[in-house]
Amino acid sequence: MGDADGLRHRAIDQLAGLVGRYCWLEHRLFVLTGTAASAPAVVPGDPGEAECRVWFAAASHRHGALAAGWTEHLPVRAGVDRDALVSAPPGPLPGLLDDLASAATTEPARGLAGLVDGVLPAAAATYGLHLEAASPVSEAPVMDGLVEARRVVQGELRGGVALLRRLPGGARGNGQPGWPGGAEISEMVERAFDGFGVFPAVQPS
Numbered sequence: 001m002g003d004a005d006g007l008r009h010r011a012i013d014q015l016a017g018l019v020g021r022y023c024w025l026e027h028r029l030f031v032l033t034g035t036a037a038s039a040p041a042v043v044p045g046d047p048g049e050a051e052c053r054v055w056f057a058a059a060s061h062r063h064g065a066l067a068a069g070w071t072e073h074l075p076v077r078a079g080v081d082r083d084a085l086v087s088a089p090p091g092p093l094p095g096l097l098d099d100l101a102s103a104a105t106t107e108p109a110r111g112l113a114g115l116v117d118g119v120l121p122a123a124a125a126t127y128g129l130h131l132e133a134a135s136p137v138s139e140a141p142v143m144d145g146l147v148e149a150r151r152v153v154q155g156e157l158r159g160g161v162a163l164l165r166r167l168p169g170g171a172r173g174n175g176q177p178g179w180p181g182g183a184e185i186s187e188m189v190e191r192a193f194d195g196f197g198v199f200p201a202v203q204p205s
Contacts (some may be wrong), residue, residue: 012075012138014196014197015138015139015142016075017085017196018130018197018198019070019073019074019085019142020074020082020084020085020086021087021192021193021196022070022149023067023070023074023085023086024086024088024089026063026064026067027063027064027086028088028097029060029063029097029119029123030063030064030066031060031101032097032100032101033056033057033059033104033115034056034057034060034064035101035104035105036053036101036104036105036108037053037054037056037057037060038057039053039105039106041053042106042107042108048108048109048167048168049109051163051166051167052163052167053108055112055159055163056108056112059156059160062152062156065152066148066149066152066153069145069149073141073142073145089192089193090191091188091191091192092191093188093189093191096114096119096180096185096188097119099114100119109164109167112163112164113164114185115160116160116164117181117185118181118183118184118185118186118188118189120156120157121157121186122185122186122188122190123149123153123189124154124157125186126189126190126198127146127149127150127153128146130146130198131143131147133197134146
């Protein structure tokens with residue numbers, strides 16, 4: 001059934017799965033950044049490391065709030081397993097985030113660079129693409145969540161980029177052995193949402 005614009009709505013199960021995937025990503029970032037924030041100092045007294053830890057702590061709070069907000073958008077109806085909707089995606093993204101978590105605890109600037117170079121831009125793009133293609137008729141509450149999530153992630157990204165530029169050498173994650181570049185990380189995030197009608201940026205059918 002089409003809406004007034006002649007564009008068809010995203011199926012309710014597809015939307016539920018997409019929101020569940022958002023929950024998973026935000027909760028994983030909440031844990032990742034929270035663990036990095038509370039890890040013992042690698043170089044006690046290093047101001048750059050301390051700034052990274054502070055950034056991680058603030059980021060953890062923000063991603064925790066986003067995860068909780070997305071949880072509220074999960075469907076509540078008979079026959080729907082809400083917990084099953086919040087599941088890790090297939091593909092390399094879970095492993096990448098595990099690697100980032102490890103790096104962030106022992107090499108804070110490198111972990112921060114991995115988030116800023118790929119994960120956060122891709123997350124912001126995903127929220128933006130969904131917002132562009134969302135139906136105001138059937139997805140209005142979710143659209144409010146998308147607006148807030150994109151705003152939060154974009155602001156966090158700006159802060160992370162500014163911090164990296166202040167660090168000695170403008171530390172970046174790209175180009176280091178075994179570390180994917182930003183474009184590759186973005187592709188991993190895109191693959192995590194494949195099948196939910198977000199990519200490419202067109203109205204889902």
